[in-house]
Amino acid sequence: MNEGVEWALHSCLNLTWVDDGQAVTAAKLAAFYELPAAYLNKQLQALARAGILTSTSGPRGGFRLARRPEDITVMDVVAAIEGPEEAFRCEEILRQGPGGHEDVDYRTTCVISQSMRRAELAWRRELSRQTIADLKATVESRFPYTPDSTRSWFANLRT
8 A cells, every 4th residue: 555545544634623614735734744745636636536525726725525524434545545456466376387277267266365355355344434533533532632733733834
């Protein structure tokens, strides 16, 4: 998984704490963690294409959540950044090995392929159970000052 997933998740979480209706520029979101703005902007655009964020251009433009945090799963964000492809791709190398057969679908018969598929399905199910709202609630319970300090940081940053 590339670093863009982490950046996208933190950006979504930070957007839950800005005042309603306020958009935050990619430059401000990037500056928060000292990330390269151009690269983060690509991740934010992917989130906008997936319907997770909305993007507004102009002097008061930027990004905001397109849906309620309760309606955005961690898996939604991962899929928006990484794409829908499976993490493990069976290349069916058993076909080239001793005793391999051209007419066998090793993706369905290979023990390793089956094991990796089960693990990926469990991982996807778990990420689909967690929402941005769940992450927000956890952060707020552990670090109650975070919403106010995040809001203040964005309000006072000049970019």
